Amino acid sequence: MLGLSSRNATLAALLVAAPVLAAAQEAPPRYSEVVRSSRYIAVRDGTRLAMHVYRPAVNGRPVAEKLPVIFAFTPYRGRFRDKDGKIVETAQSAELGLKGMTDHGYVVAVADIRGKGASFGRRRGMQDRTEAQDGRDLVEWLAAQPWSSGKVGMTGCSYLGGTTVQTASTAPPHLKAVFAGASDFDKYEFVRAGGITGQFNTRPEDPLSVDLATLPLDEDKDGSLLKAAVAQHAANDPMALLWNTMPHRDSVSRYTQTRFWEEVGPYTYLDTLKRSGIAFYNWATWHDEPAAQVIIAAANLNGRLLMGPGSHCEPPPGVDLGQVQRAFFDKHLKGLDSGIDRTKRYRWWVLDAPEAERWVESDTLPGVGVTRTALYAVGGKSGTVRSANDGMLGMGAGAAGRDAFTTDYDVASKEYFPFWPAVLDEKGLTYTSPPLAADVTVTGFPIAHVRVSSDQPAGNVFVFLEEVAPDGKAENVAFGRLALANRKLSKAPYDTLGLPWHSGRQADVMPVKPGEAYDLAIALSPTAKRFRAGHRLRFSIRGADPRQRNIAEIERKPAETMTIERGRATRVEVPALQPIRFATTK
Template structure:
């Protein structure tokens, strides 16, 4: 497809690439033959015409919007077409350090190219306070952003080249803008495709009371937004400079999150209980009443997938997709762009392609293949306990201290001193490396038969500390026959946040830690606390001959503020093994037979 007056490049949120200014087709990658689930309508438009302009929203703030219209040559489609809206903080169009133009709509990572070819008008907006848009960003995915999306969606639906039906798509921050736009229930918004976003922002950003790498990086300097491409009418770039000057008033994101330790904290920046404002679960009824279709996507090697499953669980009739990859990477071996196109074809064009009646969940089971089920991962598993046993006292350098057994062992305890010297070479690590050299580890014998795990592992462990508070990190590792290990799930919990309660949404029976200030309390030194820690979801067959390992540490390399929060002397943590069924254990989600079937 050729975009008139634009340059083909790959761009999505945190990862961008660029290429030369030419009409270039997307090269196929070497991957398994994609799994398909039906047939979309035939592509009709070989080219695209782009324009850009400022659109004022209800408070008068002007937001930069790029419009891409399906075309033949330089002539846009004559008929009215449904719209796809995308809102980004990462700049819709900009020049990279080589001077080449990079634009989000020139990538198929979110199926934008596929949708343009299929006859959708795509609008990509810079959110207020970012890119070429005016205004200041009050908070991260706040109600202001939701209202802005409402206004731009309704503006798009009223153009003479669009129908009154609009869909929205995004992943990571863009997934959040998509989900929050749906909570505002614009009348023209009919379907959303939400990738790697959260249902409960406090439960995600400060999981277990501990902030990690998501959303805590420094804000970009003005030069980043100044590299944005001005809108068409801003021929001398003066409006871009004026817009970016307003961005100096943006609320700092890391400061915002670090400054609210409790779920009911009042932010010094926004003057309200900001976690409540940005909690999507509080607005789900608005999406349901509006009849907006929802599709949630995540990958198993990505922490937000835990929230994506819960989002689907709380939206009856929603769809769920999970691939094997990392953050926002289109799943290999699956017709990802075709799935998105079929989804919007049905809800925006009325195409009877059968997608609504297909299985609710489509997901990879690693070491097995693509599967489908009418239930979500986490809804069709039996909790099978493995018990922590046979450890020894020592320092944080004691590795492989204990064993992991299928039956309870005798009572005992294991202790270690928190090791803050954890690897931190990767600035934006989405996944932890094996941490067995930094705490206590409990390793199983080789499995005598394959074990299919689909869902959330949950660790139940009594812990005491030499200090009034400490952080506890738990990792589930798989070790193959050669000794190669990898983390397949992880979780975290501050001892002070140990209290559980009833969540205001469906948690799939996972433990929920309220994080309310009244529920957060120090743990007297030496006193035991029963911790319940849910780990990130998994979907894999652990082959016979492989081993499983549970590792417990007091620090994690993804803690950007580790240098500021580490205690001196370091806490000494003790894991208690009572013996019997209530002993320290991990409950593994073993898939029930017949709950899923191959996806043809």
């Protein structure tokens, strides 16, 4: 057991070591051959989308049995040649858990979304209703084929996870189960949390040469159809400009002429998703920005959850993602007793825990029911001073005081896609605790409360919870962000697990008066982390972050100076399973 404190003793029965994720010993593969075919499918408006179908085969011929279908809907090309000339096929992806799925009696289908790969058409907007309806049309086409049992499941991670949920939001009659990784539930909250645009979906568009590396379909003998399709992609709406030109949740896009954040937010269709009867399995990793969205989606869709370590769409170590999916799909598409019903609904990895305690199984989502411990920003030096801006983090509020920093916009990252925030403590204020007297397991969403003022009529606040090793090396554990103008708290249209929520609607934006202090409440990203004895906790605050791709556009000159007021108003509340105790220091 994890040594829970009495205040969290009710969780003791829910938290057990779970190093093996297989629901049951599955049957051996039935087939060893696969036959691929590809063709264009015309959806409701006549647009032709590229579809690849992989069927189990015996002696080179597809089996006659009607089988359930696993469908992936991708913007990244279903079948293409990489820079070394090697053929890459999404249907054979081990990372997505698709490799070998045909061996176990499934048909695998992969289609390019409109405006990408070998598909015709223009992409109006990432995961818009056009794309969602395309997914519905393709699901129903797959269900109607003579080799299909009529039951379809969808799978994917990142954008592909998003297409599964978007398709589900149209409630196709034959879509029975969705296995979605690293996707969002509230697109505004994901891309523009706190009113601040982050990195996701804001990168430059791929050149058309990427789509031209797609392999032509079977009927396109000379590649002329591929060239004609890719020529239409030149009219795609630019994703970065689409997001960056909609500052508010209810902004009307100049490209789509709709409230696009709401159009593409799955929460908008929550009632339809709940009534659809579709089974949901959500997964992600702790060191990835969609982690919060995946947990919120599981809470609202009554889905299963798998959270691993690692980065974006990285399968957990030692876990056969295909086997996990098959246990899920075997139940919902084949009606088999796969053993999944005898496992708890939620499974997650505890970072830096001993090997025997790395996996946790529970019927309660991570952090639900866990008491948060408030750690306050107080004055004085922490004992691990790295600059004049380094204060202490302690159990008591301490005397009132103020600390100031000037936003440093020189935070650009050398990484093209920095999935996890870098430690840049020298760019702002830090408050560091004494060393921990014993290990502490943190599970769930920390919450930051900051009382802050700006010397200009604007300002952004980025907050971080870090672990600091005895040698002084720091690691980011959780993070959040909020624009001062977006500080108003609102009631969310979905279950936020009690976390503070800011609507981002234009009517809720509030003026920022220079020199006036405001109280901010910021939900940090979730984690499950063993903070080790002898290590310290650090609360870091700054005004800019490398994952803002548009820093050059938003930088203010001169930069704003932000003042943090210490005392009870500035603290980080940590969901700790054990009492936080600090060692006595000299």
